[in-house]
Amino acid sequence: MREKLLEAVDLFEEVMIFGTEHVIKNMDIPIWKEYSPEQIQVLKILSTYGALSSGKLATIQGVHKSAVSNRLKKLEEKGLVTSERDENDQRAKIIRLTSEGIEVLQISNNAVYENIEKLFKDRIDEKELETFVKTFRKLKEILQMKEM
Template sequence: MKEQLKEAVELFEEVMIYGTEHVMKSVDVDIWKEYSPEQIQVLKILATQGPLSNSKLAEIQGVHKSAISTRLKKLEQMGLVESSRDPLDQRAKIVLLTESGAELLKVSGEAVYDSIIKLFGDQIDEHELQSFVETFRKLKTILQFKGM
C-alpha cells in the first residue's frame, strides 16, 4: 500500500502541475490577465471557508503574512474582498468575499470548466468520473476532519 500511495501522491502532484499549466495557457478570460493565480486562490478559499483572518489565509496558502497582506490590499482596492476587525480579537482582521469577488470567481470557474470539458470531454467515461468524485469526496472529508 505504501508504494501505491506514494505513486498516487506523485500522480496527483503531476496532474496539478500539468493541469495548472494547461488551464493557464488555454483559458482566455480577461480576469486571468488582471489577477494572479494566487489572488484567485484567495477568493476561492474565502468562498469555501467563509470569512478568515489574514494569518489563517497565510497558513492555508503556505505563505508569509506579508504576502497575504499584499494580495489582500490589492483585492480590497478592487472591491473583491472586505476586511473588518475581528469581534473576538480587536487586534486581528477578518476578511470576507464581496459580491464582486463572488462574481469574478463564477466567471473564472466557468472558464476553467469549459477548458476542462474541451480537454477531457470524450476521454473519461461516466464510471471513471464517478469513481474520481467519490475518491475526492472521501479525501476532502478526511482532510476537513484532520484540519479541526
C-alpha cells in the same frame, strides 16, 4: 499499500502542476489579465472556508503574511473582499468575499470548467469520472475530519 499511496501522492501533485500550467497557458480569459492566479486562489479559499483571518489565509496558501497582505490590499481596492477588525483580537483582520468577489470567482470557475470539459471530452468516460468523484469526496471527508 505504501508504494501505491506514494504513487497516488506523486500523481496528485503532478496533476496539480500540469493542470495549473495547462489552465494558465491555454485559457485567454480577460479576468485573468486583471487578477493573478494567487488572487483568484484567495477568492476560492474564502469561498470554501468563509470569512478568515489574514493569518489563517496565509497558512492555507502556504505563504508569508506579507504576501497575503499585498494580495488582500489589491483585492480590497478592487472591491472583491472586505476586511474588518476581529472582535476577539483587535490586531487581526477578518476577510470576507463581497458580491463582486463572488462574481469574479464564478466567471473564473466557469471558464476553467468549460476548458476542462473540452479537454476531457471523449477521453474520460462516465464511470471513470464517477470513480474519481467518489474517491475525492472520500479524501475531502478525511481531510475535513482531520481539521476538526
